[in-house]
Amino acid sequence: MNEDANAEAPGGVGEGDTDAAGHVPVLVEQVLGLLAPQAGQVVLDCTVGLAGHATRIAPLLAPGGRYVGLDLDPANVALARERLDSVAVGSDVEADLIQANFTTARAVLDELGIDRVDGVLADLGFASNQMGDPQRGLSFNSDGPLDMRLDPTLTETAADLIAGLDETELANLLYRYGDERRSRRIARKIVEHRRRSPINTTGELAALVRAAYASVRGRSKPSSRKRRAGPKRIDPATRTFMALRIAVNRELESLEALLASLGELMRPGGVAAVISFHSHEDRMVKRAFMGWHREGRGERLTAKPVVAEESERLSNPRSRSAKLRAIRWLGATAAGEAGEAGEAGGLGGR
Numbered sequence: 001m002n003e004d005a006n007a008e009a010p011g012g013v014g015e016g017d018t019d020a021a022g023h024v025p026v027l028v029e030q031v032l033g034l035l036a037p038q039a040g041q042v043v044l045d046c047t048v049g050l051a052g053h054a055t056r057i058a059p060l061l062a063p064g065g066r067y068v069g070l071d072l073d074p075a076n077v078a079l080a081r082e083r084l085d086s087v088a089v090g091s092d093v094e095a096d097l098i099q100a101n102f103t104t105a106r107a108v109l110d111e112l113g114i115d116r117v118d119g120v121l122a123d124l125g126f127a128s129n130q131m132g133d134p135q136r137g138l139s140f141n142s143d144g145p146l147d148m149r150l151d152p153t154l155t156e157t158a159a160d161l162i163a164g165l166d167e168t169e170l171a172n173l174l175y176r177y178g179d180e181r182r183s184r185r186i187a188r189k190i191v192e193h194r195r196r197s198p199i200n201t202t203g204e205l206a207a208l209v210r211a212a213y214a215s216v217r218g219r220s221k222p223s224s225r226k227r228r229a230g231p232k233r234i235d236p237a238t239r240t241f242m243a244l245r246i247a248v249n250r251e252l253e254s255l256e257a258l259l260a261s262l263g264e265l266m267r268p269g270g271v272a273a274v275i276s277f278h279s280h281e282d283r284m285v286k287r288a289f290m291g292w293h294r295e296g297r298g299e300r301l302t303a304k305p306v307v308a309e310e311s312e313r314l315s316n317p318r319s320r321s322a323k324l325r326a327i328r329w330l331g332a333t334a335a336g337e338a339g340e341a342g343e344a345g346g347l348g349g350r
């Protein structure tokens, strides 16, 4: 099983990864160790979700600190507010929870009168309560509208994409965002089906993808049965659902914009930590952090991604594909200084 098809994929989120509020945060101790939040600091949580990380970080900013939490899902912003209130951060730490895409973080900070922050956290993807709600259309395990929007103000749903893209575009989307090797076969099935009737539900789409797989398996030789004795197969619909979710929510484009804006958000010495669940995302984070490190604009705090320990992997399946990378921002001006220092064997030489 590939990392992407594990916890992040719709079928991977199941028993054992939820608490009473529906989401257990991943890699919490590791995030705390890297961000090292201090009294009086300002932390920007780009994906506050159900405030799992927030309720651990915010109290450490007291007294005098500030916690800014963003989420594009208004329902999660409301839940995060409740949970943060319940740990009584209130008087000692100012908490601002705002419905916004993290691509607009600079504008949000401007509105709040915040110049730079000491820490940035982005825990990408979706929360378990979103996956568990059939009305969101994210899961192939329960029937619901084929929606997939995390931000309800977006106008294009997964059903719109399925109805509007031509066969090649659909196949490319499934291959690019889902690494789906049977993308062409699935795209053909979708197009054949929608000629007869529109595909509006998760159940209809999942059945089509499973049928596309079954027609291949039906033709495979008996000897291939042996291979089935290996690790448990993922549901054939896993990659198609993941690809559509990434496309509907423009997840890779948003991450790219966030990475490009980090330097405008952080004060020199501040730390950014990103948790990703998908190899494309992790590659983007790795490249960005590596680039800053080489240019002397950042100091990589994780040469290799931090992953969950066995105990967490067992208790929270979602953690199995989580990869955490962090960087200390040294500042845009450090690049010039580092260039000079590099010639003398300083930062630039690392």
Ligand SMILES: C[S@@+](CC[C@H](N)C(=O)[O-])C[C@H]1O[C@@H](n2cnc3c(N)ncnc32)[C@H](O)[C@@H]1O
Pocket: 023, 024, 025, 026, 046, 047, 048, 049, 050, 051, 052, 053, 054, 070, 071, 072, 073, 076, 100, 101, 102, 103, 123, 124, 125, 126, 127, 150, 254
């Ligand atoms: C993995 S959950 C975060 C969980 C959170 N760290 C916690 O401990 O409860 C990801 C959250 O990010 C939100 N999200 C995804 N993309 C976003 C974006 N571009 N801007 C803001 N929020 C986003 C989702 O709606 C979801 O609530």
